[in-house]
Amino acid sequence: MKNEYLNRIWRNRIEFNWILGIILILAVGIPRFIVVMNAYVTGNFYSVFFVFLALWFLPFLFLSYKGLRFIGFKKPDRKLWLILALLTGAGMSSVVYIMGEWLYGDSVRNWFVYISRSNGASGSIEDAQRLIFFLISAVMSMTFSPIGEELFYRGLIHGAFQVDFGHLKASYVDSLAFALTHLAHFGIIYNNQSWNFFFIPALLWVTLMFLVSRVFFFFKQKSGSVAGAILCHAGFNFAMMYFIFYYIL
Template identity: 45%
Template sequence: MGLLLLIAICIPRFWLVLNANQTGNYGNIGIIMVISALVPFILLSKKGRTKIGITKPASFTWVLYSFLAGILISALMFALGNALYTNTIHNWYVYIGKSYKLATDLNAHDKFIYFLIYATTGMCFSPIGEELFFRGIVHSSFSASLGENKATVMDSLAFAFTHLAHFGIVYIAGRWQFLLIPSVLWVLGMFITSLVFIQCRKKTGSIMGAIASHAGFNLAMIYFIFYHL
C-alpha cells in the first residue's frame, strides 16, 4: 500500500512541480496537496486514521517544541546553503525563492504583505498535505509490513527524493540543468528533516507534531528567502 501510494501521488507531483518551475503556474501543486491530505480520509476508517496519528496530541508542549525544531532545521539548511553558495542559483533557498516570481523592487510594506501571504499558505498546504501523506498513511503502511525502522528510512527517502523536483533539477535561462553536489546536499537535508518530523510525531503522539514542525520549517524558509537573500 505504501509503495502504491508513493507511485500514485509522488510521481505525478514530481512532474507537476517540474512543469510549474518551467511555466510559473503552481495552481496544480495546491491540488495535489489537497489530494494528499484527503487520502487517509478516503482509504482509512476512523480507527485507521487514529492509528496513523490523526488524534489529539499527548503533549501540546511537544507541539511547540516541534514547531521550534522545524525552525531550527530550516535555519541550518539556510546557513549551509548560504555558506557554500551565497546568493547563487546553487543555493536551494535562492532557487525556491525565484519560483515565487516576485518583483525585485518591492517596498518594505508590500514585501511584508507578500511574506504574510506566502508564510500563511506555506504553513498550511504542504505541512498538512505532506504530513498526513508521508508521516501518516505512507509511514504506517510501510511500518505494518517492514517494521518501524525500515518504514522511517522508506518514508524519509521518498520525501527527500520527491523534493528533488523543488531543487536539484532546475530550470534556468530556458533550459534544464542538474546540479549534482547541491542536489545531494539538498536531498540529504530533506532526509534529515523528515527524520525530525517523524520524531516530532512520536513525541507528541499525533501527526500534529509533524505538521507543526513542518510549518515551522516552512515559516523559517520563507522568512530567510524574503529577508536574507
C-alpha cells in the same frame, strides 16, 4: 487484522501493506514531480497547491477511523512537544539556509535562492509590500504542504510500511520518499530556459530533506500525533519564507 485499518470499500479489494505504500508513493510522487517541474517552467504554481490539497484527503479516502488513529490522526498525548516541534522546525530551516548561503551564495545552486522563484516576487519588491507578500506566502506554506505531506508521508505511507516492518524501518522509507520527491523543488533546475542537474547541490539537498524528515517523525512520536510532524514542518516552512523575503529577495 491489517485490513481493519482500511475503509470498508477497500477491504476486499486491496491489502494495507508495504505494496500499497509503494504504489501510493509512485502514484502520487510521479505526477507531483511533473506538476512541480512544469510550474518552474510556466511560473504558475497554483497547480502545486492543488497537489498538496489532494494529499490532505488521501488518508481519509483509504483509511477507516481505526486506521486514521493508527497513523497518528488523533489528539496529541503531550502538547508541550507541539511547541518544541514548531521551534525546532524553524531552527532546522535556519541551518539549511545558512548552509546554502555559505556554500553557494546567491547562485541558483543555493536551494532557497532557487525555491524563492516560486513566490512570483523579485529582488525589487518594495519594502511596503514585503510584509504582505511574506504573510501570504507564510500562511500558505504553513498549511498546504505541511498538512498534506505529513498526513501522506508520516501518516498513510508510514502506516502502510509500519504494519509489515515496524516504526523505525517505515520511518526510513517515508523519509526517503519525501526527500527524493523534493528533487523536483531543487536539484533538477530550470534556469535560462534550460534544464540542469547539479549533482553535489542536489545530493546535499536530498540529504538535508531526509534528515529533516527524520526530525518530523521524531516529533510525531514524541507528541503521540501526526500534529507534531505537521507543526515541525510548518515551522520549517515559516522560517524558509522569512529568509526568502528578508534575506534573499
